[in-house]
Amino acid sequence: MKTYELSGKGLDHLKIVTREKPSPKKGEVLIRMRAASLNYRDLMIAKGVYRREVCYPLIPLSDGAGEIESVGEGVSGFIQGDRVMGSFFPFFFDGLVGPETDRRALGGDLDGVLSEYVILGSESVVKIPSGWSFEEASTLPCAALTAWNALYGGIPLLPGQTVLVLGTGGVSMYAALFARMGGARVMATSRSREKLLKMRAFGVEDLIDTSTSPDWDDQVHALTLGRGVDHVVDVLGGESFNRSLRAVRVGGQVSVIGVLSGTAGNVDTALILGKAIGVRGIYVGNRRQLEEMSRALEHGSHRPAIDGVFSFSEAREALMALDQGAHFGKIVIRV
Ligand SMILES: NC(=O)c1ccc[n+]([C@@H]2O[C@H](COP(=O)([O-])OP(=O)(O)OC[C@H]3O[C@@H](n4cnc5c(N)ncnc54)[C@H](OP(=O)(O)O)[C@@H]3O)[C@@H](O)[C@H]2O)c1
Numbered sequence: 001m002k003t004y005e006l007s008g009k010g011l012d013h014l015k016i017v018t019r020e021k022p023s024p025k026k027g028e029v030l031i032r033m034r035a036a037s038l039n040y041r042d043l044m045i046a047k048g049v050y051r052r053e054v055c056y057p058l059i060p061l062s063d064g065a066g067e068i069e070s071v072g073e074g075v076s077g078f079i080q081g082d083r084v085m086g087s088f089f090p091f092f093f094d095g096l097v098g099p100e101t102d103r104r105a106l107g108g109d110l111d112g113v114l115s116e117y118v119i120l121g122s123e124s125v126v127k128i129p130s131g132w133s134f135e136e137a138s139t140l141p142c143a144a145l146t147a148w149n150a151l152y153g154g155i156p157l158l159p160g161q162t163v164l165v166l167g168t169g170g171v172s173m174y175a176a177l178f179a180r181m182g183g184a185r186v187m188a189t190s191r192s193r194e195k196l197l198k199m200r201a202f203g204v205e206d207l208i209d210t211s212t213s214p215d216w217d218d219q220v221h222a223l224t225l226g227r228g229v230d231h232v233v234d235v236l237g238g239e240s241f242n243r244s245l246r247a248v249r250v251g252g253q254v255s256v257i258g259v260l261s262g263t264a265g266n267v268d269t270a271l272i273l274g275k276a277i278g279v280r281g282i283y284v285g286n287r288r289q290l291e292e293m294s295r296a297l298e299h300g301s302h303r304p305a306i307d308g309v310f311s312f313s314e315a316r317e318a319l320m321a322l323d324q325g326a327h328f329g330k331i332v333i334r335v
Contacts, residue, residue, distance in 0.1 A: 003115035004315055005057040009048025011316050014060065022119045024072035029125055031084060031118045033335040034134035035309075036064035038322050039142045039170065040258070045108055046319055051263075054108055060315075062088050062106040064113030064335070065128050065137035075122045083128050086113060087287045088141045090124035094288045102283065106141075114315060116335060126290045129297040139304045139330040140294065142284055143170030144178075148293040149285035150233050150255035151178050155278065159183030161230035164220060164247055165204075166240075168195040170304075171257060173329045175233040176202040177302055184230075187223060189216045195328045198305065220247040228252060238262025245271040253278040305329030 001021040007013045024030045042061050044050040065085040068078055078084070090110065092101035106112045128137035151157045163179040164187045165172040172188065179186045180203035187206035190196045196207040208219045220229055228249035234241065235258030244254045245268055254277055272279055285293075307327035310318040311334055318333050 001116040002312070003059055003117075004061075006046060006054075006060050007057045011046055011319060013056075014046060014316055014319070016313065017057075019115075021117050024070055024075075024119055026073045027075060027121055027123070028072040028119050029068050029075060029078055029084070029122050030070045031066040031086070031120065031125070032069045033064050033066035033113055033115060033118055035066070035138035036061045036114050036333045036335055037135075037138040037143070037170075038318055038331045038333070039063060040260070040322070041142070042107060043319055043322050050108065052103075052108065058107070059111035059113070059115050060107050061112040061114040061333075062086075062108070063138055063141040063143070064118070065134045065140075066118070066335070068125075069117070071122070078122055078125065083134070083137070084125045085128050085137055085141050085290075086118065086120050087124045087126060087290050088145065088284045089286065090120060092286045093123065094286050097283050097286070101286075105284070114333065114335070124287065126287065126294055129294050132297070132303075135306060135309055135332045135334065136303055138332055139170065139174075139306070140297075141290065143330065144174040144304070145285040145290050145293060146171050146257060146282055147174035147178055147233065148296075149289055150175060150257060150280075150282050151182065151231065152292075153282070153285060153289060154255075154280050155253060157182045157184055157231060161185070162187065162224060164188070164229040164232045164244075166216075166232070166234060166236050166244075167260065168192070168199055168328050169235065170330045171235050172233065173199075173202060173305055176204050177304070178296075179231075180204075181296065181300070181302060187220060187229065198328050201305070215243075217243040217246040224249070231255070233257065236261035237265070239265040241265050242268045242271070245275070245277060248275070248277055250275045251277070253280065256281045306332050308332070309334055
């Protein structure tokens with residue numbers, strides 16, 4: 001079978017190699033992958049700037065979808081031909097993330113899915129929503145689940161609340177989609193007017209163009225008549241984190257997800273206690289949440305925005321496109 005291997009730090013170390021096609025053992029399924037999608041983490045891992053070391057050679061990428069080609073002994077609940085996706089944390093089934101689950105994620109600590117065939121334990125696999133293409137479903141395991149966990153994994157979002165998403169990447173696009181599904185009002189920031197207009201298709205009512213209004217927290221206060229939003233889905237972190245603390249209402253929640261504005265900052269802790277803000281670090285989610293989210297998407301016509309679909313031989317080009325940051329939503333590789 002053809003598979004990608006990352007043999008060192010830097011995109012030059014990403015190559016297609018041939019490996020023997022694996023066979024499923026007891027409790028495992030063999031998946032013929034059909035599509036994989038990119039997350040910012042994949043780029044950091046490929047460049048060698050991820051916060052954790054990886055072991056080389058590594059099959060990259062955490063997110064993919066395909067169909068089961070064969071099942072090992074003792075597998076129940078799945079048969080040949082089932083359309084499935086793998087769970088980001090293959091050994092994290094339920095409950096809260098902990099030391100025993102945190103260090104075992106696909107495409108980082110463990111081999112990932114940028115391969116013609118992938119073996120996973122049947123307990124790590126979830127059926128994709130019916131009616132979804134493999135390309136669409138490949139965007140679910142990390143970006144979508146992170147957004148779902150942010151909005152429903154802690155204090156759940158309520159209809160009529162207001163959610164602020166930052167930027168127009170995969171996590172933010174899905175956070176907007178889920179917030180609208182949940183009956184919330186959604187505000188979005190972007191450095192691009194053009195991308196903001198695309199967010200309207202996801203039901204985003206209030207658009208904040210940070211190229212002309214860099215003080216987006218002030219804009220949020222103007223739009224909410226000084227109240228602030230109920231929930232900020234923060235993929236920026238770093239130096240911009242205090243803006244999230246200012247944009248959220250008294251007693252609101254900030255989900256800490258990303259590092260696009262840096263990994264550290266001078267955090268105004270007095271604001272957190274003074275406004276009694278719930279600050280929750282999110283690290284993707286568990287298999288139960290993936291199933292729950294997949295069920296929620298089963299009904300209705302919600303679909304992600306896919307900015308580009310690259311062929312299997314173009315994985316490096318796909319990662320470079322992600323690096324350029326011109327995309328809206330997700331970038332996918334057909335396998
Ligand atoms: N904690 C978790 O479990 C988890 C899971 C998934 C992702 N993440 C993290 O969340 C972040 C977003 O991931 P993603 O996959 O959604 O990324 P993505 O698809 O690459 O999108 C990021 C978007 O953020 C905006 N952006 C990028 N750099 C920026 C900057 N310096 N300042 C302001 N805005 C910026 C851009 O939108 P505009 O061009 O519209 O401004 C960009 O499209 C990353 O840091 C990633 O590592 C964390």
